[in-house]
Amino acid sequence: MPPKFKLVKMSLWSERFVPFLKSLKRTHQRFIVLEMDSATLKLDELPHFRPANEAASVVPDADVVLITGTTLLNNTLEDLLALCQPKARVVLVGPTVGLLPDAFLRRGVDVLGGVRVTAPDAFLDVLMEGGSAYHFFGRSAEKVALMRRAATRKLASGVVVHRPSCVDPRPFAA
Numbered sequence: 016m017p018p019k020f021k022l023v024k025m026s027l028w029s030e031r032f033v034p035f036l037k038s039l040k041r042t043h044q045r046f047i048v049l050e051m052d053s054a055t056l057k058l059d060e061l062p063h064f065r066p067a068n069e070a071a072s073v074v075p076d077a078d079v080v081l082i083t084g085t086t087l088l089n090n091t092l093e094d095l096l097a098l099c100q101p102k103a104r105v106v107l108v109g110p111t112v113g114l115l116p117d118a119f120l121r122r123g124v125d126v127l128g129g130v131r132v133t134a135p136d137a138f139l140d141v142l143m144e145g146g147s148a149y150h151f152f153g154r155s156a157e158k159v160a161l162m163r164r165a166a167t168r169k170l171a172s173g174v175v176v177h178r179p180s181c182v183d184p185r186p187f188a189a
Contacts, residue, residue, distance in 0.1 A: 035081055035108075036060060047073055067091075074098035084109030084129070096122045110148070116161045127161040 039046045040059070048060060051067045065073055074080060080099050086092035088111055099105050107119060108128035116127055130148075132138045137155035152158065 047077075049073055070095060070098060075100055077103050079104045079106070081106045081108065083107075084111030087111050093122070096124070099123055114159060114161060120163070125163050129159055129161075130156050131159045132156045 036046075036048075038044075046063055047065050048056065048063050049065050049067050049070055050056060053061065053064050053066075056064055074095060075098050077099070080095070080103050082092065082095055082105070084107065086095060086107075092107075096105065101123070104126070105124045106126040106128065107124045108126075110130045112127055112129040114127065114129045114131060116124075119127055132155065134155035138151055141151045141155060148156075
């Protein structure tokens with residue numbers, strides 16, 4: 016049986032979340048989306064919707080929990096992480112996710128997906144002009160994923176850095 020995915024997205028819809036949903040739908044995975052506002056979901060995603068206040072009855076059953084960085088801003092991350100089972104794979108993604116993994120690893124997060132700014136002045140120019148990820152990725156910022164070196168939390172022995180656009184992770188090694 017495929018793992019049960021619980022996608023925990025608490026607040027505003029994030030463009031970072033869309034690729035995960037598309038992949039789950041394309042591969043016919045079972046998933047649930049916890050969300051504060053059902054209006055952020057597409058029509059074919061509504062059957063997977065559960066109100067965010069049902070987190071305590073949804074998250075503990077998940078094999079994989081994907082959480083957006085918005086939970087850092089709306090102060091719901093700690094409560095959600097406390098609901099995750101020790102064996103669950105916990106992924107925290109989005110531009111609001113910092114890339115200093117220690118605090119997240121201690122709280123049970125297995126994978127962090129965030130943004131590394133490579134050209135700060137150009138990045139700020141794009142933001143001040145109202146630009147978004149489409150305008151700065153590949154130019155002044157890149158996607159970065161930090162993940163536990165071992166397959167399970169109990170055997171974790173560090174962090175591996177993956178930059179989708181670059182094979183050499185050494186500039187980010189701790």
